[in-house]
Amino acid sequence: MNDECALPRDPAVTPAEPPSPEPRGCLYALSQPTLMLFLTFIAFLLLIGALHDLLLL
Numbered sequence: 001m002n003d004e005c006a007l008p009r010d011p012a013v014t015p016a017e018p019p020s021p022e023p024r025g026c027l028y029a030l031s032q033p034t035l036m037l038f039l040t041f042i043a044f045l046l047l048i049g050a051l052h053d054l055l056l057l
Helices: 033-055
Strands: none
Touching: none
C-alpha cells in the first residue's frame, strides 16, 4: 500500500480491519458529510464575526 498521506505503520501491529481494496486519497476525509457540516458551521461563525467587526463597530 503506497499512501503518501498515511503515517508509517509498525509491521508488528496488525490492523483491526483489512485494508480497503481501493486506495483512499489525501482528501478522503473531506468527503465525509459530518466533517463538512462541522467545517461549514465554523466558517459561518467566522463570517458572522468578521461581518460584525466590519459593519457594527
